[in-house]
Amino acid sequence: MTIVYIGDDNPSSTSFHRFLALKRLGHLVTIYNPQDACKEQLQGFLGSKIHFRTGYQFLQNRIRKWLTTVLEKQKTVDLIWVDSGELIGKSALETLKIAGAPVVLYNVDDPTGKRDGGRFKSLLRALPFYDLVVVVRTESEKECRELGASNVLLVYRSYDEEAHKPYDTLAEIPTQFQSEIAFIGTWMRYEKRDDFLLKLIQNGLPVAIWGDRWQKSPHWNALKAHYRGGALGGRDYVAAIQGAKLCIGMLSKGNRDLHTQRSLEIPFIGGLFCAERTSEHTEMYQEDEEAVFWNDVDECILTCRDLLGNEPKRESIRRAGMRRVRENKVGNEDICTRIIEELKRNQAI
Structure with missing residues (x-):
């Protein structure tokens, strides 16, 4: 399966670990970091603070154009995987949907909670347009459905089979x-x-x-x-x-x-x-x-x-x-497999 992965490409991040897990499962995966679309705007204390509190609403045109360029690089796309998704608003998601592939959101934060203020404002408006929304809290599952997400999957968080492999002795x-x-x-x-x-x-x-x-x-x-x-x-x-x-x-x-x-x-x-x-x-x-x-x-x-x-x-x-x-089958490979099986079950792929 050819997967476009929209997420953090820092090798130490949990997002990057999930990207590698999908590759280990045999998929052809290319990662694109959405922060590349707006590095200048997110640099510095004031800029990052303003965009965090406004839910990245003022960056959506820039991100949408960047996603258009991303999709132009892909000859075929079977699945688009958005990890975290705080930078992807409704218009940006509509751009992704042009590819004709299902789009899944995987978010381990608390996007429907109150702690982070307006951080997830753009994400919440985009929820109804995802083919699958994956969350790690029962409250998030319920609240995402109330906000219009039609298909929500609740999972545990995960370890990584390779990154967290123990020492032999x-x-x-x-x-x-x-x-x-x-x-x-x-x-x-x-x-x-x-x-x-x-x-x-x-x-x-x-x-x-x-x-x-x-x-x-x-x-x-x-x-x-x-x-x-x-x-x-x-x-x-x-x-x-x-x-x-x-x-x-x-x-x-x-x-x-x-x-x-x-x-x-x-x-x-x-x-x-x-x-x-x-x-x-x-x-x-x-x-x-x-x-x-x-x-x-x-x-x-x-x-x-x-x-x-x-x-x-x-x-x-x-x-x-x-x-x-x-x-318990809660490694990254286990959870990624479960997500893809859920998409197949719903005939999204």
């Missing part, structure tokens, strides 16, 4: 990525992740933190001794997860998360997943057998203490989690 993991308890994630002003991690530290737990913007935390002076560095990608990301005895997973409340990318990536890589107890987490994994969960920081402290002092239990849960996430 722990001995291969560099010492700088080994830890007792790891948290990998960005500091966010209203998410209180710093409060949570600080309480773990104050209770004597050896926490290692990787991620951006932690210097902005009001608790930075107390956290900086536990800070290992900025955002991780590639094999460093895999090493930090596999090299930890426990991996803390946190949700984004502003995004109405009940699971995140880490919920799949951590067990696949071989980390012991320790996260907030939600309906989706307990559906994915058997509690205390394949992952461990908590309702608040105090329960997390008790859970971490117990597991750090019990290697056989820790290893049993870790191995069982690795098996379960593979059985």
